[in-house]
Amino acid sequence: MKLTTKGRYAVMALADIAKFDKNNPISLRDISLRQGISLLYLEQIFSKLKKNEIVKSVRGSNGGYILTKSPEQIKLSNIFTAVQEEIKTVHCKKESKRGCNGKATKCITHNLWDELELHINDFFNKKNLGDLIKGKNERVL
Amino acid sequence: MKLTTKGRYAVMALADIAKFDKNNPISLRDISLRQGISLLYLEQIFSKLKKNEIVKSVRGSNGGYILTKSPEQIKLSNIFTAVQEEIKTVHCKKESKRGCNGKATKCITHNLWDELELHINDFFNKKNLGDLIKGKNERVL
DNA sequence: TTAAACTTGACTATTTTACTATGGTATATA
DNA sequence: TATATACCATAGTAAAATAGTCAAGTTTAA
Ligand code: FES
Ligand code: FES
Numbered sequence: 001m002k003l004t005t006k007g008r009y010a011v012m013a014l015a016d017i018a019k020f021d022k023n024n025p026i027s028l029r030d031i032s033l034r035q036g037i038s039l040l041y042l043e044q045i046f047s048k049l050k051k052n053e054i055v056k057s058v059r060g061s062n063g064g065y066i067l068t069k070s071p072e073q074i075k076l077s078n079i080f081t082a083v084q085e086e087i088k089t090v091h092c093k094k095e096s097k098r099g100c101n102g103k104a105t106k107c108i109t110h111n112l113w114d115e116l117e118l119h120i121n122d123f124f125n126k127k128n129l130g131d132l133i134k135g136k137n138e139r140v141l
Numbered sequence: 142m143k144l145t146t147k148g149r150y151a152v153m154a155l156a157d158i159a160k161f162d163k164n165n166p167i168s169l170r171d172i173s174l175r176q177g178i179s180l181l182y183l184e185q186i187f188s189k190l191k192k193n194e195i196v197k198s199v200r201g202s203n204g205g206y207i208l209t210k211s212p213e214q215i216k217l218s219n220i221f222t223a224v225q226e227e228i229k230t231v232h233c234k235k236e237s238k239r240g241c242n243g244k245a246t247k248c249i250t251h252n253l254w255d256e257l258e259l260h261i262n263d264f265f266n267k268k269n270l271g272d273l274i275k276g277k278n279e280r281v282l
Numbered sequence: 283t284t285a286a287a288c289t290t291g292a293c294t295a296t297t298t299t300a301c302t303a304t305g306g307t308a309t310a311t312a
Numbered sequence: 313t314a315t316a317t318a319c320c321a322t323a324g325t326a327a328a329a330t331a332g333t334c335a336a337g338t339t340t341a342a
Binding site: 001002003004005007008011012015016019035036037076085086087088089090091101102103107108109112113115116119120123127131132133 | 142143144145146148149152153156157160176177178217226227228229230231232242243244248249250253254256257260261264268272273274
Binding site: 145146147179181182185199200201202203204 | 329330331332333334338339340341342
C-alpha cells in the first residue's frame, strides 16, 4: 500500500500555493523550483486540478495558478479525486453482486476492505489544505 | 493507493483456515481451490507466515497449516508485517532528519502522511482474524 | 515405497508509475 | 507588436513493482 507521487505532489503543490499566495497567481516554475518537482509533471497534475476546479489559471507572463476557494474549503479528498489518486482496497467490482476471482458471492474479506476504504477516506475528508499551512504542521518549504 | 494481492490473499487464506479448522491442518491445495488463489503463490505467502509464526506446518500427507494462536489473537497488523505488505505514505527516510527530494528539512506534507500512516495502522491493529469469521461479517467462502 | 504435502530460490510477464518529449496556444508587458 | 513567459494536450518510455510461474527438491503418513 503506497501513496503515489501524483497524490503527494498535488497536495504539496497546492500547499505551496496556499502558503505563497499573496493574491497573485503562482507559476508552476516557482513551485517546481521550490518543491523539486518536474515542471512537465506538474503541468500534467495541474491540468487535472483545473478541470476539477480546485485551481484556476491566469495566462500570459506573470501568470500562474490561484486556488478557487480558501485553503480551509479544499479537502484532501477533493484533491485526490481530482488527480485520480484512487483508494482501492478491493479487487471486485463494488457495485456488482459478484465477488473477486469471479466468485458468485462476495468473499469473506470483502467487508473488511470496504471498512478500510471508509476509514482512509474518512481521514481525507477531515483534512483540508488549511490544516497544512498553519499551526504545528508548519514547516519551511 | 492500492492494497496488493499479497496482503489480501494472506488474510483471505488465514480466514479460510480459521473457518475450516476442525483441529486438523488445512492444506494449501484446499485453500487454493476454495479461494481461487494460485497454489504456487500461496506457498510463497505461507513461507513468510510460517517464518513469522502466524502458522505452523504439518508435513506429510494429510498435512497442512494450523494457526499458532486463536483467530482473536492474530491481528491484521501481524499478518501484514509478516508478508511485508508495507504501508508507505512518505518518500523520505523517516528515521532521517532530511526530507524527500533530498531537501535538508522535512517537507510541508510530511506530518500529514505520517498521520495517515498512523491512522491506517490503527485500523490494522484493531482488527483481528476472529472479527472476520463471526458476526455480521460472516460470508460464504 | 509412494503419493501427498511442504520448502526454497530463481525467474519472468505484465502492469503501473513516474516521468520526458514534442508541439503547440494564449497573453502581459516592454 | 514582438516575444518571453506562461499554460495546454497527447504520446511515448524507462524503471520499478506486482503477481505470479518454474524447477527441484525434502519430509512423512499411509
Ligand atoms: S474483495 Fe470484494 S469479493 Fe473479494
Ligand atoms: S514526506 Fe517526509 S519530507 Fe516529504
